Amino acid sequence: MNVWGITHRGIIREQNQDAFAQQTLADGRVVALVCDGMGGARAGNIASSMAVEVFMQSFMTPEEETSDRVRMERAAEAANRAVYQRAVSEERCAGMGTTLVAALTDGRQALILNEGDSRAYYISPREGITRITRDHSLVEDLVQHGELTPEQARSHPHKNLITRALGAEPDLRADAFCQTLDEGDYLLLCSDGLSNQVTDQEILHEVIHGGEPDSCCDRLLDIALHRGAPDNVTAVLIQCS
Secondary structure, three states: OEEEEEEEEEEEEEHHHEEEEEEOOOOOEEEEEEOOOOOOHHHHHHHHEEEEHHHHHHOOOOOOOOHHHHHHHHHHHHEEEHHHHHHHHOOHHHOOOEEEEEEOOOOEEEEEEOOOOEEEEEEOOOOEEEEEEOOOOHHHHHOOOOOOHHHHHHHHOOOOOOOOOEEEOOOOOEOOOOOOOOOOEEEEEEEEEHHHOOOHHHHHHHHHHHOOOHHHHHHHHHHHOOOOOOOEEEEEEEEOO
């Protein structure tokens, strides 16, 4: 498998409060995550970078005889505790939190965790593009209740209001998803700075038809920047082989 990642502060924001990590394990599997911080001038950056660091440290030092799901969930829970404790113990970090979307895959099966509105997409030359995760956001709830269409949600003034975040509460309630993969399929993890600017069909085109896979994250970032990139932009692309 191959994996690539990119992050950028965008055009408007003075600081990049996104963070990501990717790692190919000794057995060939890939673990990756994207976090999008929130909570003030510096706290969002602290939350996202802490979450990525603690998640990866916990995941890479697993306890014996634990399943992949337990290993992923414990890593997310450790990140949640670290961010929450920092938020309640330091005044400058009060109210901080971060989204989290993480994936572990061997190229045939993927386990994905999600908290907030950063997303995981399944992209296939045969089946097109499917969003795996469900946003924990106000507009997603309105879409689910039939009060907004997906198109209306993209331009809604409150589209950035999330209803769940890592570090907001002492206990984590991340959603878990399983996705079957075939050779030639892709997983894309991204922050809302990308998904708010680039449509699903544009993502599909760039991944499958836009050029070489190793430049895909750059091309997606270029589209977001061309459209003004009002938020930080982060993407991690995993290619199954």
